[in-house]
Amino acid sequence: MSKLENHLFLRKKLALEVILDRAKNNPGQRIFHFSPRAFWDHSPLFDDLHDIKAALKRLSKETEENITVEFEEIKKRDESIATFETYIETTIIVRAEDVAILHQYALGLNQEETVNFILYRDGRLVRKDDQGGSCYRMHSTGYRLDLLIFLAEEGVYITTEILAKKYDKSKTDIRKAINATRTGVAKTFNVSKKGFIESNKAEGLGYRIMNVKVKD
Numbered sequence: 001m002s003k004l005e006n007h008l009f010l011r012k013k014l015a016l017e018v019i020l021d022r023a024k025n026n027p028g029q030r031i032f033h034f035s036p037r038a039f040w041d042h043s044p045l046f047d048d049l050h051d052i053k054a055a056l057k058r059l060s061k062e063t064e065e066n067i068t069v070e071f072e073e074i075k076k077r078d079e080s081i082a083t084f085e086t087y088i089e090t091t092i093i094v095r096a097e098d099v100a101i102l103h104q105y106a107l108g109l110n111q112e113e114t115v116n117f118i119l120y121r122d123g124r125l126v127r128k129d130d131q132g133g134s135c136y137r138m139h140s141t142g143y144r145l146d147l148l149i150f151l152a153e154e155g156v157y158i159t160t161e162i163l164a165k166k167y168d169k170s171k172t173d174i175r176k177a178i179n180a181t182r183t184g185v186a187k188t189f190n191v192s193k194k195g196f197i198e199s200n201k202a203e204g205l206g207y208r209i210m211n212v213k214v215k216d
Contacts, residue, residue: 159206
């Protein structure tokens, strides 16, 4: 798979994550509206609106029922600027019946690559199958690395409260450390921010890291 094909495949999976995560957190909703920001915040692999549209169109074509994703573009005026400049606001619309199709599609998406990492105690994080390639580095003396090692070795959800107490930090500090690591890993390896460090806020379970082996 070429780099371009790999990026197209990853964007498709990431777009699927954005839609299914929203649906999971809003059961019973019939129509879902997304701004492009929802996709840009999910992964740096989405550079612009074109990337989002291409990923969603690919999803639509690959589902057996050919789901419908609508793009609503409204011309608006920015009243905060003296000249009242106009701009286009795009809203992405997905209906519940199509979300159900996407859910079934995701269950059958057996081509998904399992991302496995190796985390060295000196602060280096590399892909297991590409140790000579990209590398994300953290300070070996910082608590953020120790936090990452702890979550990787535990492999289960740890609440924010427990992590805050363990490192003598506030819950806000823990969340900032998690988000900083997520962003760095996402940019380095082109993966989802929430795919590397998982979270479950709905049930208050906290954070966990899977598929990471810690080495000296």
